[in-house]
Amino acid sequence: MDDNFKLLDINDEDVLYFSDDSLFKFGYFKDKIKSEIQTKTTSQRTINVIKNQLTTWSINNLNGCQVNDITIKLLLPSDAKECEILRLGYQRWQKGKLLVEVDLNYSAVSDEPNNQPQWEIQAIHFYFKPDQPEIPQPESPLDDLRQRINQENQSENQ
Numbered sequence: 001m002d003d004n005f006k007l008l009d010i011n012d013e014d015v016l017y018f019s020d021d022s023l024f025k026f027g028y029f030k031d032k033i034k035s036e037i038q039t040k041t042t043s044q045r046t047i048n049v050i051k052n053q054l055t056t057w058s059i060n061n062l063n064g065c066q067v068n069d070i071t072i073k074l075l076l077p078s079d080a081k082e083c084e085i086l087r088l089g090y091q092r093w094q095k096g097k098l099l100v101e102v103d104l105n106y107s108a109v110s111d112e113p114n115n116q117p118q119w120e121i122q123a124i125h126f127y128f129k130p131d132q133p134e135i136p137q138p139e140s141p142l143d144d145l146r147q148r149i150n151q152e153n154q155s156e157n158q
Contacts, residue, residue, distance in 0.1 A: 004129045005080070005097075005127040006129070007125060007126070007127055008098075008126040008128040010087065010126070010128075011087065011088055012026050013025060013027065013088055014026045014085060014086065014087045014088055015085070015086040016083050017083060017084040017085075018081065019082050019083075030124065030126075034121060037074075037121060038121065041119035041121075071104065071105050072103070072104045072105075072106065073101060073102070073103055074101070074102040075099055075101055076099070076100040076101075080097030080099050080129065081097065081099075082096075082098075083097070083098045084096075085128065094132075095130070096130040097131075098126065098127070099126070100125070100126055100127075101125040101126075101127065102123075102124050103122040103123040103125075104119055104120070104122065106119055
């Protein structure tokens with residue numbers, strides 16, 4: 001992953017806009033990604049692909065020991081997706097690229113054909129690379145008032 005991508009610190013009420021005109025609140029988008037991953041990792045086709053890959057890498061059985069715990073990191077999409085973010089309290093959209101990193105944990109319950117391996121989402125992280133430097137947090141209109149009150153209190157205490 002490019003070093004310019006930073007872990008996205010975003011509120012569930014902030015808004016994501018994608019070039020295909022789709023618009024999501026971040027909380028909904030996060031839930032949708034999680035649901036999609038859970039659906040895909042429980043499909044028989046996906047399980048078979050991953051089992052075959054583990055066998056190809058000789059990971060399924062190392063020196064007679066059954067591997068029961070593997071964590072896989074997925075980057076979705078494999079190349080970053082263009083998007084814009086509108087954060088609460090900001091006046092402008094921030095353009096950039098979004099990556100989703102998913103940590104999946106694989107547990108092979110047993111070698112019996114009817115017993116399916118278990119996939120569990122360990123974590124989902126969102127990374128953002130802004131096209132332009134970060135937009136500074138807007139100052140609160142009350143900051144000037146707080147500063148005056150603090151100065152007055154300091155003057156009275158001296």
